Amino acid sequence: MASNKKYWKSVEELKENSSIVDTLRQNEFVEEIPTDVFLGDKENLEASSTTRRDFLKYVGFTTAAASLAACEGPVVKSIPYVIKPDDIIPGVAEYYATTMADGFDLANVLVKVREGRPIKIEPNKEANGTTNARVQASVLSLYDSLRLKSPKANGTDISWADADLQIISKLNEVKESGLPIAVLTGTCASPSTKKLINNLGETFGTVNHVVYDAVSESAALDAFEAIYGSRALPDYHLEKAEVIVSIGADFLGDWQGGGFDSGYAKGRVPNQGKMSHHIQIESNMTLSGANADKRLMVKPSEQNLALIKLYQAVVKGISTREASPLNDAIQKAATKIKKAGSKAVVITGIQDKNAQLLALAINNAINSEVIDVVVTKNVRKGNDADVAQLITDMNAGKIGAVIINSSNPVYSLPNSTEFVEGLKKVKLSVAFTMQDNETANAVQYALATPHYLESWGDVVIKKGQYSLMQPTIKPLFNTRQFQDALLTWTGSTATYYDFLKETWNTEVLNGTSWNQALHDGVFTSEVVGEVSALEVDVDAAGSELAKIKGSNFELALYTKVGLGDGQMANNPWLQEFPDPITRTSWDNYLTISKADAETIGVVNYNVANGALNGSLVELTVNGVSETLPVFIQPGQAKGSLGLALGYGRTQGLKDEMKTGKNGYQFYKNFNNFQADVTLKVVEGEHEFACVQLQNTLMGRGDIIKEATLEEYNTIDSKEWNKVPMVSLDHNEVEATTVDLWESFDRSMGHHFNLSIDLNACTGCGACVIACHAENNVPVVGKDEIRRSRDMHWLRIDRYYSHEEDFAGDVETKENGTGVLGYKNTMSDLEDPSENPSVAFQPVMCQHCNHAPCETVCPVAATSHGRQGQNQMAYNRCVGTRYCANNCPYKVRRFNWFEYPENDNFDYNMNDDLGKMVLNPDVTVRSRGVMEKCSMCIQMTQATILKAKKEGRPVNTNEFETACSNACSTNAMVFGDINHKEDTVTSLTEDKRAYHLLEHIGTKPNVVYHVKVRNTQEA
């Protein structure tokens, strides 16, 4: 505001035209400036108050001040919006519903977008979406610095226009030659894409669409087609199951596309005294086997016999009296199945059509309610025969052009050399790819495609469930979608978005709103219809199956929860993600039973700093050899070997990510079971990056409390959920009632608790990656993991029992009497059993109300929040590590080095692109500070602020953490225990609830639930 006030300076101003006023107006400096003092004659200068010494002081001061002022931190440039987009408010996250479909993982997801950058993937719960570790990590692949950034022709950059011209002319040549065009894609569940591929055929003659899954479920598809007429996969509602018998199916892993864990977990939490009984017959130790109530180890070839016997016992009523543990278990399982009737289900992962037929026949015979053959799934569509035919045809010169989309056959085909040979014989080979991978380097045109977060698309994961894929960011590079390219080549000027919208409006939406469908991410239409089973000669299938011969050693190939089929191998989160079973990261390896390891003379041992090393063997399968490290795996069937696919990529990824060996070379005929295996011990040893070096629980039954269903139903909870007792004034009292500290009144405001149900937790590890993404947890690499310096804020401990089960361990421990007995017992307990009972336990900061870390920090950098969180003030931390030492749960993680912006840790935080995934709400920690789980305080605060802005109390169950949000089994439930309606409040009062290491008196805000096992046999 300008002021109009006028100030009188002297009475002279009253006179008009006063010369004095005029002079003053002209002269800015009324008094003479004493320049003489500084610059006058020598005498004056010497007499002045400013001496030479003063002058030097001024010079010194100004120089110091100037140099200090120059010591500012580096300037980080940011570009402000000139015109702010309407829908972007800095600091406020936007969520978009979209769908991930990379051919291996298909999921309905919500994408959290901050300031235009997708930073996190969450399950779209309104669309019943669940996420696994890979889906959670997929956002980082968007910012992969080694993505293919522009189209290439024979290895050199080319413009899209040129590429189009050349490709179209070649396609016309092909058309003229009359040869068919082969379109090779991964599982394609997109109706609009299929339409476009058909259009391509109409324009350029015959198009042969070959669907290729790197990890095949072809046998199951074929079997289903044989019985039910359509080439699809049945769905399984495991929540309805009372008895689950799985023969070699890791349905909690990636079997038939995965996603069964949420239903499974529902049936595993004891409800009204009931929970499902799960029998697993398998060779490798899998997640499913680890969660089973009864687990049998058999070689892959014996699994066939087991299935046949089960079929005979259940369907034919024939029970052999053969005395073997396997037969015994099969008969018991059959009895259980018969008892449960339609509430039982049999599933199998044997990649053989006959085996799949048997399983379907059993389910059909018992009229299983669990299997759903009407609402089928489209998550795997690959056809092995077609792929094999294609390769033959290519080599025979019968194919004119090959167009590959979202697939890396040169890497993942067992006979990839033949494929590459074939590629040379076709006129035109094009690969649409996100990475400069093996296939991109083998074709003529490698066309850069956008990530699914930059793309449009539609997916039908399940019959009747139409999901939409929408871009959440402008394409980062010069990329184009496969579908857009097809449109251009077929002469259309429409964009794929137009085409997609058009297709949906005419074929899917049925008059409902496109915008609504896009908002929801999914459009569901009613599926009606009955499916009847066709008559198939199942007995013949059985006898055919029985002919399969085993061998001394048999190889069972599997995929890891982390890397899956290997397309995200350049994703450091997934590389560093410890396998839930072996707890080993950055590797694949040959798993072997302890007995076999002793026989052939291979070892695993710990070096001086604890890191695990293992011997090397040369594995030869059907004439293909590879040197592999061996990992001695408890629960591995004798005579069987396990090897993970998805490793051993060599192109399009950073050196650090070139881990493991390619397992696909052994994946002959797309069969995960390979006989004719020979092993040869070779010189040398391998260094593993294993985050858990002690595999057993040492009989410490209070860490993971367990009860049988029978105990749970019949005995008072005080018996199986014992509260530790201490002596107070010579009286035995519960440890939780004794305290050194004065309690703080926590009944006001929020009080956060996290509940973890050990019955529902399958150990899948989606939470680990979700935590990684939400909290900017650094990746440290293989060497640092070997030094036991993993940074995961949330880990899932996996324990094996030494005896048959954990109760047995406790008993063994108590039986070791005397000094020597005690010593021997304890050292025995360090070794896991051959077929151990397995327990998973997610452990993060327990947010103790009486935290041992808080008292010992000399600078009070870690202190307790008003809402129950144990907080870390990174700026205050000086890094004494005393808190970590004094943490009984060992959840604190120290920044040993500067992880971001450090060439020694060349992962996502070291390049500008990878840094875009960072959550701006969470500090990136510098070297020398301690960090740990914050209970996602940035999320709880955001929830509180949102409610406050909307002028309402926080809703019931509105609070969430990254881990509880990612948990598809509801094992992790987060909330406010001062809010009675929150689910977590009742969970903390459940009779299964206990705190970890209760006797120390830390009063944690994380509560676990006793693991109940349904061990009753028949």
Place this chain on the structure above:
Amino acid sequence: MSSHYEAPIRRPLIDGNKSYHDITVEVAAPVEGKANKLWWTAFTIALLAFLWGVGSIIYTIGTGIGVWGLNKTVGWAWDITNFVWWVGIGHAGTLISAVLLLFRQKWRMGINRSAEAMTIFSVVQAGLFPVIHMGRVWNAHFVLPIPNQFGTLWTNFNSPLLWDVFAISTYLSVSLVFWWTGLLPDFAMLRDRAVRPFQKKIYSLLSFGWSGRAKDWQRFEEVSLVLAGLATPLVLSVHTIVSFDFATSVIPGWHTTIFPPYFVAGAVFSGFAMVNTLLIIMRKVSNLEAYITKQHIELMNIVIMITGSIVGCAYITELFIAWYSGVEYEQYAFLNRATGPYWWAYLLMMSCNVLSPQFMWFKRLRSSIMFSFFISIVVNIGMWFERFVIIVTSLHRDYLPSSWTMFSPTFVDIGIYVGTIGFFFVLFLLYARTFPVIAQAEVKSILKSSGEQFKKLRDGNHE
């Protein structure tokens, strides 16, 4: 101290026919003379080790604590082991000068100066570790309760690590003052003898204008007594507080109420061993055998024997209490300590600390210079391993087996440790060449009562 009556059975504390002048000359000799080859060799080695340590420290601070062998489970290892080891060594000086002063033990006079020097130098080494073990050394001032602009942000007075800061700094300052006070008359002696003006200037500065008047002496006596009174509780408190770092925690193997007395005994034990190590060499090299006599060494050996036995008792008690507690975590911690992967460290600790001092029951062994030297080294190895055993074997296998791992040092860990040994010897060797290494003023006070020739004279008169 004025002359006093001494029982005839006491053996002389000053050997040979010494006059007051002899004492002056012999104490001043190393300062006034030239260093021999041996000194230069020792100094060079120490300096090289020191420089290696400096390099390792710079590397650590420049790169991160990750260059050490620590991990998520074992957050402290060599750093705090070295810290406690050096603090422990620093215990003997104050015990000798303060506690023995209060108990009027005249034999302390021959050794107290060097013992105190050793104390100060080793506390300097010790003080280094809590600083450099911090992840962000540049913020080390956060641990000091200094006023700041962050409002109520203050240090956490609950933290034993903060108590350490106060304990160590108090101990260092009191020891330094005590040491210097004792040095005043001796510096004045050097000043008075100095012929070169520079030397004279330096020593007159160091002697704070000591004039030798009766008033000076009176105040000297008073201050010594007051400081001895102040320092005596420190002897007990410093290592008690260091032991609180562990005793107040919740980790099995650390959470032990026996720690304060056990640590103090261990500290005195290792401190005396170190005094023995240093003085056995020094009395030879600097020709001070007359003042640091066999009897001194024997007496120190007796202290070593007693404190070693106390420490042994503490080890056994720990094991007993672990069993008696009935707590499985506690029991396992001690089983693992003795028989786990670090059994060799436990065995070393047991044999060096409990077994080796028992030889001192034999007079022939404890009065053997060579044997005493050997045992003094063995004891300090043992005491280093004691701290290593306590810290590492308790941490590496604590509550949740999933976090169990091992620790192995890197060359940087070793470099820093060796560097502090080098630094210590650099300081001590410089000290030996520039300071009066015997409290000659005090020794002179007992020449007439405890000197050999006076005893002879006296005994002759009686006969």
